[in-house]
Amino acid sequence: MAQTAISFHFFRGGTSRGPYFRREDLPEDRETLARVLVAALGSGHRLNIDGLGGGAAVTTKVAMLSRSEVEGCDIDYFFAQVSVEDGLVDFKPTCGNILSGVGPAALEMGLIAPQGEVTRIRIRSVNTGAKVEAVVRTPGGQVEYAGEAAIDGVPGTAAPIYLNFMDVVGSATGALLPTGALRDVIDGIEVTCMDVAMPIAIARATDFGLSGYETVEELDANRDFYARMEPIRREAGRRMGLGDVSQSVTPKFALLAPPRAGGTICARYFMPWNCHPTMAVTGAQCLASCVLTPGTVAEGLFTAPEGVPALVLIEHPGGVIDVTVDYQTGPEGFTLKSAGLLRTARLLARGEVMVPEAVWGGK
Structure with missing residues (x-):
């Protein structure tokens, strides 16, 4: 051949x-x-x-x-x-x-x-x-x-290797909140649909009967969770203007929980049909923005980081990822200036x- x-x-x-x-x-x-x-x-x-x-x-x-x-x-x-x-x-x-x-x-x-x-x-x-x-x-x-x-x-x-991200708000949909709302209710689950570097449908782990601290193996073995999550993700994609996302890996899906290892928030990130072993860089920027935006599903799960730029520490299955976010809030809501991460x-x-x-x- x-x-x-x-x-x-x-x-x-x-x-x-x-x-x-x-x-x-x-x-x-x-x-x-x-x-x-x-x-x-x-x-x-x-x-x-x-x-x-x-x-x-x-x-x-x-x-x-x-x-x-x-x-x-x-x-x-x-x-x-x-x-x-x-x-x-x-x-x-x-x-x-x-x-x-x-x-x-x-x-x-x-x-x-x-x-x-x-x-x-x-x-x-x-x-x-x-x-x-x-x-x-x-x-x-x-x-x-x-x-x-x-x-x-x-x-x-x-x-x-230092990465400084700019112009990432609305990267796929043209808007920070593509549905126009801080929270949507889809199939009885509150979801924040946000687009910063990556469009993600974000929910609280407890709303799925989970702690948010499960291992990757535990989550991937929980097919009932995926059966519950996937229709919500598809509908979120439709509402975000992405059309039929049944064959697309976007939007991603994420679950949030209070931190338990000294971070700002704990998260599980889905790609979307299995759990990420750590955390996506694009996903980290979106989740950090969700944390810093008042009124999202993240509200009440964390203690807000002090100062601007803000250091948001996201706990994930493999440890912690740090995101430095330069932003401002005003009458028009959350405005992201840039997000920086250290990688290798x-x-x-x-x-x-x-x-x-x-x-x-x-x-």
């Missing part, structure tokens, strides 16, 4: 991992592109045994990079979420963890030149239009991977991934 070789870099970005490609090395049309990504990741088998995927939603993610032609941006970042078992590809969302590796990948691919000891890379999310500045250490003109930064969900330490990334491999020529014959 003849095969087509496609160059790639394989990165861990935050608490996710996957192949990073040059956009120009892949098919232009989305239908063929989806088939190529399904073949490359091995979607269609729970272990992704015939591809690069790792059998989990956080390990079947893809980044496609190119030089940006948008003024004020250096790199265009196009994201794809490949399903583990269903052979589906969703181009609607973005991923903040995979974004953590975009700066290093762009440097490794030669899409941007290092600027000195530290390189600032202005990234545009093709999926959502959001703009993010990544600050990457580049001593001697090389990406530095070793360092002292630790993030929960990843063993050891690595060089810090590491180049794991590079080379060529092979896809059957019957899937795509190449450029």
